[in-house]
Amino acid sequence: MLATVVDWETLGEVAVFSLLAGVGVTLAFSLAIVGATRMVEMRRDGRGVEAGAYAALMIIGLAVSGAAVVFGIIVMTTK
Amino acid sequence: MSDDVILVIVVVTALAFDFTNGFHDTANVVATSISTRALSPRLAVGLAAMLNFAGAFISLEVAATVAKGIVNADAITSTIVFAGLVGAIAWNLITWYFGLPSSSSHALIGGVVGAMIAAVGWSAVDGESLVAKVFVPALIAPIVAFSVAGIAILVAYRIVGRLRPGPVNRGFRLGQVVSGGMLALAHGTNDAQKTMGIITLALIAHGNIDPNNFHVPTWVVLSSATAIALGTYSGGWRIIRTMGSRIIKMDTAQGFSAQGAGAAVILASSHFGYPLSTTHVISGGVMGAGAARRLSAVKWGVAGNMIVAWILTIPMAGAIGGATYGITRIFGTGAVGPVVVSLAGIVAIAVVFARRVQRGSVLTAGAGS
Numbered sequence: 001m002l003a004t005v006v007d008w009e010t011l012g013e014v015a016v017f018s019l020l021a022g023v024g025v026t027l028a029f030s031l032a033i034v035g036a037t038r039m040v041e042m043r044r045d046g047r048g049v050e051a052g053a054y055a056a057l058m059i060i061g062l063a064v065s066g067a068a069v070v071f072g073i074i075v076m077t078t079k
Numbered sequence: 080m081s082d083d084v085i086l087v088i089v090v091v092t093a094l095a096f097d098f099t100n101g102f103h104d105t106a107n108v109v110a111t112s113i114s115t116r117a118l119s120p121r122l123a124v125g126l127a128a129m130l131n132f133a134g135a136f137i138s139l140e141v142a143a144t145v146a147k148g149i150v151n152a153d154a155i156t157s158t159i160v161f162a163g164l165v166g167a168i169a170w171n172l173i174t175w176y177f178g179l180p181s182s183s184s185h186a187l188i189g190g191v192v193g194a195m196i197a198a199v200g201w202s203a204v205d206g207e208s209l210v211a212k213v214f215v216p217a218l219i220a221p222i223v224a225f226s227v228a229g230i231a232i233l234v235a236y237r238i239v240g241r242l243r244p245g246p247v248n249r250g251f252r253l254g255q256v257v258s259g260g261m262l263a264l265a266h267g268t269n270d271a272q273k274t275m276g277i278i279t280l281a282l283i284a285h286g287n288i289d290p291n292n293f294h295v296p297t298w299v300v301l302s303s304a305t306a307i308a309l310g311t312y313s314g315g316w317r318i319i320r321t322m323g324s325r326i327i328k329m330d331t332a333q334g335f336s337a338q339g340a341g342a343a344v345i346l347a348s349s350h351f352g353y354p355l356s357t358t359h360v361i362s363g364g365v366m367g368a369g370a371a372r373r374l375s376a377v378k379w380g381v382a383g384n385m386i387v388a389w390i391l392t393i394p395m396a397g398a399i400g401g402a403t404y405g406i407t408r409i410f411g412t413g414a415v416g417p418v419v420v421s422l423a424g425i426v427a428i429a430v431v432f433a434r435r436v437q438r439g440s441v442l443t444a445g446a447g448s
Binding site for chain 2: 006007010011013014015017018019021022023025026027029030031032033034036037040065069072073075076077
């Protein structure tokens with residue numbers, strides 16, 4: 001009975017999308033934290049090149065996280 | 080005249096349900112932010128209230144009218160809607176009293192189904208739809224959120240594990256403000272819509288709105304948004320405590336992962352048109368974030384009580400909704416039954432609150448904890 005009444009395909013899409021978005025945002029934000037923390041440490045140690053690389057990592061992590069938030073708001077407004 | 084009175088009672092009862100919905104489900108949005116001290120309790124509920132209010136305006140597409148496809152829509156009357164709302168409100172208050180997070184949407188569906196069965200019989204309920212649209216999602220939602228939050232926290236620990244805890248905690252606390260905000264917006268969009276749908280249906284049944292020109296009046300949007308925001312601001316501290324610290328003691332990374340996973344699952348389900356309960360999703364996320372670190376970190380006794388409450392929600396709200404319908408019919412088909420039940424309900428709630436207030440503040444107990 002369950003096989004016929006439940007929309008397993010949509011359910012599978014929800015699970016995969018949730019996994020990608022949930023883990024992806026945490027990954028991106030964690031990388032942003034690593035970038036921010038290491039950037040401060042490198043700047044303090046006078047290692048400008050490394051500090052720049054970590055700053056880029058922070059910006060990319062924040063940009064991906066911010067994009068996810070914007071996408072979420074678009075999903076809410078267009079449903 | 081009698082129809083006018085019933086309409087007013089249904090509108091007021093729907094707004095009361097909306098208030099309990101915000102009040103009851105505040106915990107879903109703010110508990111993790113409060114327990115990790117990302118936000119102070121008052122600021123967290125204030126922010127959640129504002130975003131719930133804003134969320135109610137984001138989408139006016141009343142797509143998921145409550146119980147649509149589950150009960151025979153042609154047989155719904157204002158009295159059935161009223162009895163269903165009473166069942167939902169009663170169950171929300173009972174679970175709040177015991178500090179158990181349970182789905183307000185399921186309570187509403189259960190209440191309406193129970194009242195429908197009492198009024199028309201089992202034939203008016205589509206059992207297959209109930210399984211497909213309510214029972215299976217109720218089972219799937221916490222499992223998906225549990226898995227996503229579990230994997231997310233393992234990824235986070237792997238990445239930030241070697242950093243000093245100070246900057247990491249500050250970073251995730253900042254992130255929690257955003258992830259909590261997203262949850263509040265999603266909650267306002269999803270849940271205020273249900274009340275708008277119910278009031279609009281009552282207005283159609285009463286002849287105030289042409290069914291061929293379906294629209295939600297501005298006053299309905301405003302009043303629903305205000306009711307859910309006020310309920311949220313009142314804060315169901317008992318449930319916040321359960322969600323925030325009684326299931327697991329969370330660190331900031333776990334709080335962020337639980338909220339991020341919750342927001343991702345809710346938005347994914349919205350995007351693909353597969354409605355899932357906010358409560359079940361966040362609870363699953365909190366448990367997943369705790370269990371991934373250490374299985375014994377989750378207080379499984381508390382989690383078990385929550386799951387029992389989830390299982391009981393539809394039958395209990397249904398039983399109360401059915402009983403309420405039966406009581407209203409004792410007084411005939413007019414407005415007397417709903418008036419008597421409303422007054423009795425108000426008196427019962429006032430007595431319970433008065434007793435609780437004598438023992439300490441009923442709304443803010445635990446606010447500072």
